[in-house]
Amino acid sequence: MIIDHPLLGPRDAQEFVYLGDADLINRPDWQAEDAADAFHDYLYLRDNPAGVHRELWYHEQGDRSWLVVTRDTLTHEISKVELARDVARAQGRGR
Amino acid sequence: MKQVNRLSGGLVDRDQVLGFTFDGKRYEGHGGDTLASALLANGVRLMGRSFKYHRPRGVMTAGSEEPDALVELRSGGRQEPNTRATVAELFDGMQARSQNRWPSLRHDMMAVNDRLSNFLTAGFYYKTFMWPKAFWEKLYEPTIRHAAGLGRVSGEDDPDVYDKGFLHCDLLIIGAGPAGLSAALTAGRAGARVILADEDFAFGGRLNAEMFEVGGEAGSDWAKAAVAELASMGNVRLMARTTVVGAFDHGVYGAVERVADHVAAPVEGQPRQVFWRITSKRALLCAGATERPIAFANNDRPGIMMASAVRSFANRWAVAAHETVAVFTNNDDGHRTAADLIAKGVRVTAVIDTRADAPAVEGAELFAGAQVIDSRGRLGLESVRIRTAQGFTRDIVCGALAVSGGWNPNVHLTCHQRGRPQWDETLAAFVPGPDLPVGMLVAGAASGVLSTEGALRTGAEGAVAVLADLGIAATAAVPQAEDAPVDLTPFWHVSESKGRAWIDMQNDVTVKDIKLAHQENFVSVEHLKRYTTLGMATDQGKTSNMGGLAVMAELTGKSIPETGTTMFRPPYTPVSFGALAGRAVGKHFHPVRETPSHNWATERGAVFVEVGDWLRAQWFPQPGETHWRQSVDREVLATRRSVGVCDVTTLGKIDVQGADAAEFLNKVYANAFAKLPVGKVRYGLMLREDGIAYDDGTAARFAEDHFVVTTTTANAVLVYRQMEFARQCLWPDLDVQLISTTEAWAQYAVAGPNSRKLLEKIVDPRFDISNEAFPFMACGEVTICGGLRARLFRISFSGELAYEIAVPTRYGDAMIRALMDEGEAFDVVPYGTEALGVMRIEKGHAAGNELNGTTTALNLGMGRMVSKKKDCIGNTLSERAGLNMADALKLVGVKPVDATQAVKAGGHLMAKEGPVDAAHDQGYVTSAAYSPILESSIGLALLKNGAARLGEVMRIANPLEGDDVEVEIVSAHFVDPDGEKLRV
Amino acid sequence: MGRSCVYKLKAMTALGGTKPRVDVFAGVKISENPDRALVSVSARQGHETVCRERARAFLGVDLPAPARAASSEGFGVLWIGPDAWMVEADHTRHELLASEIKTAVADAGSVVEQTDGWCRFEVEGSKVCDLFERLCNVDVQAMLGDAVVRTSIHHVGCYLWCREAGAAFTVMGPRSSAASLHHALIESAGVVSLD
Structure with a gap:
């Protein structure tokens, strides 16, 4: 596969390491009432759809950016690639 | 030596005479020949024996789809089985041997299988070797293994090198027949970066095998001129002898270039083959089509060939398949073979056309509406029996039968991304479906356009279309050429045949086998394939799959x-x-990482161990030491007695800087770092988010906003990745920057009571490293040996007074030599990873064996380190009830009651009395070593509620090795439990 | 306390020699280069502009955009990641490049000495593109001067810096794998020199 890196352009997927569902960005609040349950769901209940999936890839043999790649797991069509840091900030993550 | 079947003309180089042997007999051929064409030229039709029935077989095709003419080439380490004679370019001195026969090709003992054919039908293995069960391993499997298979390998190492590479282009054109050449000219002239690949050694495809004209000149001449023009373009890369074998995601293709298969051996340093990974923006598949046979009784005799192959041999290689040839066809294309042969003076004894309205033939007898129903000839075709339209049978003398059942477009690569081909009624064949791999277009015969003009036109137009996508303007210029329509009446097999009619030559699957599969309800094509093995041979059914499908369709009425x-x-x-494999073989299978002391350690005769890619010194044998334990015991004792030095460069080092560096470490480590003073080091334990211990190391604070953390050797890459994840994805607004510095510093552990004295001789005098000025867990930047910058850490893995000192890597070799020179006064020893391991077990430090992916901080005796006052990866889930049971495993030491007995890692702890089984398992030994200090075997173990069971006597059961050792449960800290040595 | 260490420690090249190694093939020359100091600079969050300005003032050149390098009189700079660069300079004159740069960018940047983390080979000649197309999945033919990619050569992560299109490249790889990287380079150089 070829991943169109937002900064570096098209790069071969072999340069990347795959992690999984991009929801791993949404780490729960450790001080919440239901923290244990929330962490359980965060860690163990991730989506693995046959179809469009937002997932985390790490450009290990490249610039070390974590990316959020929107990919159709059936066709491998990649419709969007974003810097995970931008996604994380947009989803309200900060310090 | 006379080449009895060599004709005039053709594209072979008659000035070049190449000698070769087949089964030891000498023959001659010409430059441009394949082994198959050269054998036919010499009148050799019998080339092999079939896989199952050991039937005599000859060559059936003239290309890579060949199912039958498989030979062994070369000998020794270069011996290569199952080479298709049709694609083996002849070279002088070629040695070829037939396969799957004994004692000789003409007299094969295993041909008895042919008589047993009623028994060896579809599903034979599944039905026969079911019982008794025990026979499978001892009798059936070895016997089958002996009887089956085709060629042999020598078992010697292949002496050749293979290579890989990566190419990039705007347009990859797969196949250099008329469509491919036309596309390449169009794209090349437009300035696009083009790769044109063809499996053949001569570009031109069918243009070299037909007598058609293109643009008023011979097709082969047109092809030659096109290639010359393409070769002159800097933007076009011509890759002959290169098969594109797979279409992968997003325009990536795999291709094998046979660089030196056409010579006896590569020149020194030249790879035999190269596997290219081609990244293309667009691809045009011009892979042509494959002619398919018609099945009839005994249709597998040497001499029965595809009509197009007979034509190729005659036109391109100037070889008559035999002196007398008959043609069996269901379409006009078969007639071309007859016409071309007659033009070359070959005797065509009959044209048998299944169509009642077959066109007339000049120079041969035509049987319209007739069928071939049987053949004769033990080791080669002698005659065929036909049934005429009027219902009479007649025998036709022929040494070769040219069969044409129509053409199948080569849709293979269009389907590598889940695409399915679609049926074309006119061609009675599958053509590429709508779901092509991204960026691919198909042209020429591969797309179902079977005329020469059509191929040239669709090739050029295809190139114009894909280049337009890329914003490159191109113009199609198509020369005049043959444009005959396809006239074909589907005809798959002669149903009245009495004998066996072969569908899959290579795997010996007959029409009868397909009928049997149908009868036994294996009707889905995927079941049919696996039950009968249709299409599962090395040719993947290129000439047989369609026939099999047609028969099954007929049987099911679909x-x-x-x-x-x-x-x-x-x-x-x-x-x-x-x-x-490419170059990744032997010791170059993966890259090696060498430590800064590698050369020095090699000089000292160190024994190395691989840790990941690293090569680390395991121990340093001294003269007279004959067992590794002697070396390791000596290194441990000398270090504990005085001082030892160990290269610890391999530990991962990550530089962490930024205003929020401390805050960041607080989040990635289970324990707290915010309050660590500058100039101090702290042990850190990293958890996974599920609360399981992940990695450990140290963090040294060089400034308020600057830490250097270490990871274990094995996890350096993973920890860095995880820290980047935390930095970019979890806490993106923390001001923290990371970079690995593992390799920038040569780092040595200097351990033992005299370590300070040794370092005082190295560290420049203006740095006070006394116990008061530089206490346990201190760190700082110093200079050594008169000004060289270095980092000093007072940390200990051995439990001794110890330091780690780091210098720029280029000085690492000099540094170890300086430490050894200066340490002579203290009888310094270098120690390796074994002694390091022994000392850490003696000290009770957890390492990889304990941080094994199942243990928590609590298990490791570090439960209280996990801060409850801050958020960090893993702390919430580390509090799960299941991980905090009263009888949770705890790290303890184990020591045999009888000091002559040895503890082994992996053994399980059981009550001293009582059953030894999983239900009574109390824990297990994670690490074990012989402690030369304690003069006893010792171990670390994880034991249920272990901390409360010190003093208990238990047994370690190791049923696999039959061991049963009584041990006492003790503290994991065998040496200096209070850590006094560390602080002096 | 006897402090007797008076000799100067001798540096060794990444390939373990006292002199840099040079291998010459028809069409390709591969030279080990131990003479460049390397330092990474990462902008601190919120100080990106200041970091760039201070770096430019010191280096005499703008910090380059992604996948690019830039050079001034005495320095070269490579982009290595978002808001991160590698600066290089002559090692003899700038052995303490890290402190020089830290002084220049101060609290606007994180600065880390990288000199000995890397081995470095200068690869030049008419066959360089043929060489690298056998080693890494990079469209080297399309690389123009000062294009930089990080890629993998025989599983070793490397920077590939085009010095002159189609003619000269700098390869930097992890120092501990210098021997493996060098082996890969000379094996492929041997092959391409045959053509």
């Missing part, structure tokens, strides 16, 4: 498209393991 095809998967043709 249409062929309803019956469907099996999946086409890469590779298109077989790929050698060598090409896939």
Whole structure:
């Protein structure tokens, strides 16, 4: 596969390491009432759809950016690639 | 030596005479020959024996789809089985041998299988070797293994090198027939970066095998001129002898280039084959089409060939398949073979056309509406029996039968991304479906356009279309050429045949086998394939799958498209393991990482161990030491007695800087770092988010906003990745920057009571490293040996007074030599990873064996380190009830009651009395070593509620090795439990 | 306390020699280069502009955009990641490059000495593109001067810096794998020199 890196352009997927569902960005609040349950769901209940999936890839043999790649797991069509840091900030993550 | 069947003309180089042997007999051929064409030229039709029935076989095709003419080439380490004679370029001195026969090709003992054919039908293995069960391993499997298979390998190492590479282009054109050449000219002239690949050694495809004219000149001449023009373009790369074997995601293709298969041996340093990974923006598949046979009784005799192959041999290689040839066809294309042969003076004894309205033939007898119903000839075709339209039978003398059942477009690569081909009624064949791999277009015969003009036109137009996508303007210029329509009446097999009619030559699957599969309800094509092994041989059924489908469709009363095809998967043709491995063989299988003391350690005779890619000194044998334990015990004792030095460069080092560096470490480590003073080091334990211990190391604070953390050797890459994840994805607004510095510093552990004294001789005098000025867990930047910058850490893995000192790596070799020179006064020893391991077990430090992916901080005796006052990865889930049971495993030491007995890692702890089984398991030994200090075997173990069981006597059961050792449960800290040595 | 260490420690090249190694093939020359100091600079969050300005003032050149390098009189700079660069300079004159740069960018940047983390080979000649197309999945033919990619050569992560299109490249790889990287380079150089 070829991943169109937002900064570096098209790069071969072999340069990347795959992690999984991009929801791993949404780490729960450790001080919440239901923290244990929330962490359980965060860690163990991730989506693995046959179809469009937002997932985390790490450009290990490249610039070390974590990316959020929107990919159709059936066709491998990649419709969007974003810097995970931008996604994380947009989803309200900060310090 | 006379080449009895060599004709005039053709594209062979008659000035070049090449000698070769087949089964030891000498023959001659010409430059441009394949082994198959040269054998035919010499009148050799019998080339091999079939896989199952050991039937005599000859060559059936003239290309890579060949199922039958498989030979062994070369000898020794270069011996290569199952080479298709049709694609083996002849070279002087070639040694070829037939396969799958004993004692000789003409007299094969295993031909008895042919008589047993009623027994060896579809599903034979499944039905026969079911019982008794025990026979499988001892009798059936070895016997089958002996009887089956085709060629042999020598078992010697392949002496050749193989390579890989990566190419990039705007347009990859797969196949250099009329469509491919036309596309390449169009794209090349437009300035696009083009790769044109063809499996053949001569570009031109069917243009070299037909007598058609293109633009008023011979097709082969046109091809030659096109190639010359393309070769002159800097933007076009011509890759002959290169098979594109797979279409992968997003325009990536795999291709095998046979660099030196056409010579006896590569020149020194030249790879035999190269596996290219081609990244294309667009691809044009011009892979042509494959002619398919018609099945009839005994249709597998040497001499029965595809009509197009007979034509190729005559036109391109100037070889008559035999002196007398008959043609059996269901379409006009078969007539071309007759016409071309007659023009070359070959005697065509009959044209048998299944169509009642077959066109007239000049120079041969035509049997319209007739069928071939049987053949004769033990080791080669002598005659065929036909049934005429009027219902009479007649025998026709012929040494070769040219069969044409129509053409199948080579859709294989269009299906590598889940695409399914679609049925074309006119061609009675599958053509590429709508779901092509991204960026691919198909032209020429591969797309179902079977005329020469059509191929030239669709090739050029295809190139214009894909280049337009890329914003490159191109113009199609198509020369005049043959444009005959396809006239074909589908005809798959002669149903009245009495004998066996072969569908799959290579796997010996007959029409009868398909009928049996149907009768036993294996009707889905995927079941049919696996039950009968149709299409599962090395040729992947290129000439047989369609016939099999047609027969099954007939039996089930469905249409062929309803019956469907099996999946086409890469590779298109077989790929050698060598090409896939490339240069990653032997000691270059993976890269090696060498420590800064590597050369020095090699001089000292160190024994190395691989840790990941690293080579680390395991121990340093001294003269007279004959067992590794002697070396390791000596290194441990000398270190504990005085001082030892160990290269610890391999530990991962990550530089962490930024205003929020401390805050960041607080989040990635279970324990707290915010309050660590500058100039101090702290042990850190990292958890996974599920609360399981992940890695450990140290963090040294060099400034308020600057830490250097260490990871274990094995986890350096993973920890860095995880820290980047935390930095970019979890806490993106923390001001923290990371970079690895593992390799920038040569780092040595200097351990033992005299370590300070040794370092005082190295560290420049202006730095006070006394116990008061530089206490346990201190760190700082110093200079050594008169000004060289260095980092000093007072940390200990051995439990001794110890330091780690780091210098720029280029000085690492000099540094170890300086430490050894200066340490002579203290009898310094270098120690390796074994002694390091022994000392850490003696000290009770957890390492990889304990941080094994199942243990928590609590298990490791570090439960209280996990801060409850801050958020960090893993702390919430580390509090799960299941991980905090009263009888949770705890790290303890184990020591045999009888000091002569040895503890082994992996043994399980059981009550001293009582059953030894899983239900009574109390824990297990994680690490074990012989402690030369304690003069006893010792171990670390994880034991249920272990902390409360010190003093208990238990047994370690190791049923696998039959061990049963009584041990006492003790503290994991065998040496200096209070840590006094560390602080002096 | 006897402090007797008076000799100067001798540096060794990444390939373990006292002199840099040079290998010459028809069409390719591969030279080990131990003479460049390397330092990474990462902008601190919120100080990106200041970091760039201070770096430019010191280096005499703008910090380059992604996948690019830039050079001034005495320095070269490579982009290595978002808001991160590698600066290089002559090692003899700038052995303490890290402190020089830290002084220049101060609290606007994180600065880390990288000199000995890397081995470095200068690869030049008419066959360089043929060489690298056998080693890494990079469209080297399309690389123009001062294009930089990080890629993998025989599983070793490397920077590939085009010095002159189609003619000269700098390869930097992890120092501990210098021997493996060098082996890969000379093996492929041997092959391409045959053509």
